[in-house]
Amino acid sequence: MSNREHQIAARERRKVRIRGRVSGTPERPRLSVYRSASHIYAQVIDDETGVTLASASTLSAELKGREGHGGNIDAARAVGGLLAEKAKAANINQVVFDRNGFLYHGRVKALADGAREGGLDF
Secondary structure: OOHHHHHHHHHHHHHHHHHHHOOOOOOOOEEEEEEOOOOEEEEEEEOOOOEEEEEEEOOOHHHHOOOOOOOOHHHHHHHHHHHHHHHHHOOOOEOEEEOOOOOOOOHHHHHHHHHHHOOOEO
């Protein structure tokens, strides 16, 4: 098994462990984060009905024309702020944070900070 395959397998194990404990409800949906090398994506999900209530990413129309690269901390913070804005519009104030197996550091932390600055409580 190569080092990259080992990293992916470790993330999958963390993801399964986290999802065993974290679940979204209509009152407190789950904020799920996914990051790739080039972009970061986030969505607010009600797991009981399986519906995405709000979503944002560096590919969103509101952030598409921004200067700079989509895979950096500044872009992640902007995505967090945009997601918080969309969640507030959908009457969502509290969420549970699902880092999706990614370490809470760098872009994942920046997105969480941006969402908190935007008014989401978690």
